Amino acid sequence: xxxEIISIRRYGDRAALVDCAxxxxxxxxxxxxxxQLFVEVVxxxxxxxxxxxxxxxxEAILEIARTGSELxxxxxxxxxxxxxxxxxxxxxxxANALSMTMAELIQVHSQTTxxxxxxxxxxxxxxxxxxxxxxxxxxxxxxxxxxxxxxxAMADIYTAVYPLDSPGGWNLLGRTTLTMFxxxxxxxxxxQPGDSVTFVQVFx
Amino acid sequence: MxxxxxxxxxxxxxxxxxVGVAHLAIPTSGAFDKYSHDLANRIVGNAHSAATVxxxxxxxSLISESECVxxxxxxxxxxxxxxxxxxxxxxxxxxAGVTVEITSVHLAMxxxxxxxxxxxxxxxxxxxxxxxxxxLGTSPLRSGSQLAVGNDYEREVTSAHAxxxxxxxxxxxxxxxxxxxxxxxxxxxxxxxxxxxTVSGQxxxxxxxxxxxxxxxxxxxxxxxxGVVYGAIQIPVDGQPLIFGPDHPTTGGYPVIGVVSExxxxxxxxxxxxxxxxxxxxxx
Numbered sequence: 028x029x030x031e032i033i034s035i036r037r038y039g040d041r042a043a044l045v046d047c048a049x050x051x052x053x054x055x056x057x058x059x060x061x062x063q064l065f066v067e068v069v070x071x072x073x074x075x076x077x078x079x080x081x082x083x084x085x086e087a088i089l090e091i092a093r094t095g096s097e098l099x100x101x102x103x104x105x106x107x108x109x110x111x112x113x114x115x116x117x118x119x120x121x122a123n124a125l126s127m128t129m130a131e132l133i134q135v136h137s138q139t140t141x142x143x144x145x146x147x148x149x150x151x152x153x154x155x156x157x158x159x160x161x162x163x164x165x166x167x168x169x170x171x172x173x174x175x176x177x178x179x180a181m182a183d184i185y186t187a188v189y190p191l192d193s194p195g196g197w198n199l200l201g202r203t204t205l206t207m208f209x210x211x212x213x214x215x216x217x218x219q220p221g222d223s224v225t226f227v228q229v230f231x
Numbered sequence: 232m233x234x235x236x237x238x239x240x241x242x243x244x245x246x247x248x249x250v251g252v253a254h255l256a257i258p259t260s261g262a263f264d265k266y267s268h269d270l271a272n273r274i275v276g277n278a279h280s281a282a283t284v285x286x287x288x289x290x291x292s293l294i295s296e297s298e299c300v301x302x303x304x305x306x307x308x309x310x311x312x313x314x315x316x317x318x319x320x321x322x323x324x325x326x327a328g329v330t331v332e333i334t335s336v337h338l339a340m341x342x343x344x345x346x347x348x349x350x351x352x353x354x355x356x357x358x359x360x361x362x363x364x365x366x367l368g369t370s371p372l373r374s375g376s377q378l379a380v381g382n383d384y385e386r387e388v389t390s391a392h393a394x395x396x397x398x399x400x401x402x403x404x405x406x407x408x409x410x411x412x413x414x415x416x417x418x419x420x421x422x423x424x425x426x427x428x429t430v431s432g433q434x435x436x437x438x439x440x441x442x443x444x445x446x447x448x449x450x451x452x453x454x455x456x457x458g459v460v461y462g463a464i465q466i467p468v469d470g471q472p473l474i475f476g477p478d479h480p481t482t483g484g485y486p487v488i489g490v491v492s493e494x495x496x497x498x499x500x501x502x503x504x505x506x507x508x509x510x511x512x513x514x515x
Contacts, residue, residue, distance in 0.1 A: 036412035039490025040513070042460045044412045056254070067253040069458035071482050076253075076458025146256035147456055147482040150365050210355040210367050216255045 033092055035085045042078040043088055049073045049156075051096045052144065053221050058095025059088070070145040070220050072154075107222050109188065110229040111137070111179050115199035117167070121181075124164055133228060135159050136200060141186060143222040151190035151208030151216035155224055158186050170196030177202045179226065190216070233295045233346065235376045240289025240335070243361035244352040244369040244378065245343075246282040252356055253481045259461065260360040260368065261477050263436055264341050266497035267305035267398045271345035274302035274322050274395065276386040281349030282359045284372070286342045290334045291372070293344075297327045299380060300347040300388050304397055306339035306501055321394045339400045339501040349383035363436040364478040399498050402506045406495040409513040411464060412457070413486030416448050423464070423489055423510050428472065432504040436478040438465075439499060441508065445470030448486060456484040462491040464510075474499060 032051065036044040047055055049072060056070040059077055069076040077088060113133045122129040141155035158181060166182035171194065174180070178189045180197035189195055190208035207217050218224065235242070245268060248261025262268030262285055272281050288306065301323045303310050310317045311332045317323055325331055333342070352359045352369030361368040372378075389395070414420050426444035433440045446466045459465065459482060463475045467485045474491055475483075491499060492513060502508065 037410055038412050038487070039409050039460060039462060040492060042458075042490070044457060066250060067259075067458075069253045069481055071457045072455035074455070074457040076460070078253075078460060145482075146254060147480070148256060150255060150257045150367070152256055215252075215257070215356055220254055 033089065033096055035089055035092075038076065041080070042076060043085060045075045045077065045088065045092050047073060047075065047092070047096065049144070053142070054095040054097065055092045056095070056220060058091050062091050064091075071147065072145065105222050107218060107224050109203050109205060109217075109224065109226050111201045111203050111226045112231055113137075113179075113201035113228055115179065115201045117198040118200055121164060121198050121200065125162060127161070132162065132200075135162055136181070136186070137226045137228050139225075141224040143218045143220055143224055145220055149189075149191055149193050150210070151218065152187060153216075153218040153220065153222070154185045155187055156184060158184055164198055166196040167198060170194055174199065175202070177204065177207065179203060233293050233299070233350070233378050233380060235372045235378075236292045236294065236374050238289070238291040238372055238374045238376070240291075241287040242289050242291060242372040243285050244282050244350055244359045244372075245285045245361070246359050247280055248360050248477060249356045249358045249362075249367075253458070256481045257356060257367070258362050258364050258478050258481060260358065260362040260436075262343065262360075263477050264305050264343065264398055264497040264500035266494070267341070267343045270320065270395065270397070271302045271304040271343040272349075274304070274320070274389045275300050275345050275347040276384045276388045277345060277347065277349055278383045278385045281345065281381065281383040282352065284344040284350060284378075286333070286335070286344070288335045288337055288340060292330050292332045294330050295325060295327060295346075295380070299325050301325055301331065302345045303333065303342060304345075305342045307336050307400070308342045309334040309336060318394050320397045322388045322390070338503070340503055341500055346380050347384055347388060349381040351379040351381040360477075362478050364480060398501060400501055402503070403508075404495075404498050404502060404506070405509045405511050406499060407492040407513045408464065408489040408510040409492070411487035411489040413454065414488055416452075416454075416486045417446050417466065417488055418448075419446060420488060422446065424512055426509070428508045430502045430504050430506045430508060434504065436476045438473040438475050438479060439502070441472045441474070443471075446472065446488065454484060454486055456482045459483045459487060460490060462493060462496045463487045464489045464491065476500070
């Protein structure tokens with residue numbers, strides 16, 4: 028059963044891409060990382076990229092990946108709470124589009140435990156999954172040229188905090204005063220793939 | 232301490248990059264032409280990990296407050312010490328307080344300068360490399376910038392009389408490519424090995440953009456974003472290939488048709504706008 032879902036693709040001489048179901052990404056990444064055979068293990072939406080210095084066969088990679096595909100609980104999973112001031116520019120518009128009050132939207136969003144599934148877009152930008160289906164909205168038709176650092180946003184099936192000032196097309200719900208990414212800090216990123224994340228409403 | 236003066240252009244500090252952090256969306260960065268970076272370090276007896284200065288078609292001068300050994304590799308430049316022209320790809324013994332002038336001749340793209348012991352700038356997340364995408368690492372050099380000299384050497388300096396072979400430079404190159412993860416998304420994928428592409432003017436450390444043949448693919452079929460690598464040939468919506476350099480984003484949402492071999496990426500790092508590029512299928 029599992030074997031039908033996981034497959035591997037060539038990616039040049041020093042990398043391979045393991046295709047899998049979104050629900051398997053974290054377990055497979057965890058197993059591949061723990062093997063200590065790879066330079067990089069990069070989870071994404073429904074794949075895991077591995078790169079290496081010492082050659083390794085596709086069969087060996089798949090064998091390791093399979094040991095992770097059925098992991099339900101990841102031993103190193105951490106619980107991270109992020110305080111949020113829910114005063115985002117798009118809060119009212121989102122509530123309206125979802126036919127709920129702003130208070131209801133905030134309640135649903137802050138009562139969910141999310142999973143940091145994978146990073147992308149910018150250093151420390153973690154795509155969090157687990158958004159309640161009542162909150163699913165497309166991204167904005169016109170992206171903003173500047174979204175401030177610390178902005179809490181959601182789009183499609185994801186929610187995230189923008190770690191740095193950047194352009195962005197997601198719906199802005201609020202902000203945190205935590206510095207999500209600081210290259211001079213160890214660790215630089217507050218979040219890493221596999222974390223369990225909750226947002227706690229705070230007021231200024 | 233080494234002081235840089237008369238800086239015009241884009242000059243950065245580069246080393247082996249940020250390794251093992253791609254899962255946090257932190258690009259690897261590091262020297263683009265790894266051959267020339269490694270060569271410069273080897274000439275002055277440095278460890279692989281030592282930082283060099285990468286100069287993009289730029290001119291500058293440097294003065295060391297103490298005696299030092301330099302090597303200049305990569306894209307051709309004129310190197311003069313006290314007005315005397317010196318060799319590239321060889322050890323240069325530089326007395327204290329003397330001005331070394333480096334003048335770009337605009338033939339290729341990236342020149343590397345190594346100092347025995349390595350340059351020491353600002354390291355973040357395990358590397359000094361300036362990352363053009365994420366703006367991490369040692370800031371690009373300006374007139375008046377200073378870098379310390381480290382002790383990251385492990386061998387003797389190469390004989391001052393030995394001039395070693397530099398990176399391959401030309402205005403036409405045939406790069407070795409292996410099949411990428413989304414090769415089958417392109418009905419005309421084989422065109423990769425029969426067309427001639429031209430290096431566009433839109434190139435930086437993030438990507439080398441190519442012009443010429445345009446690949447068609449079903450752009451309505453949403454491809455989930457997935458990890459990408461140095462040397463990956465990605466085909467965006469407009470069908471014009473781009474090759475990812477060291478500061479590439481860690482993930483991408485457009486399909487990758489092929490991957491340039493790591494050794495050939497050093498040559499691609501040196502191709503100027505207008506150079507022509509073909510691909511041949513890797514035998515491995």
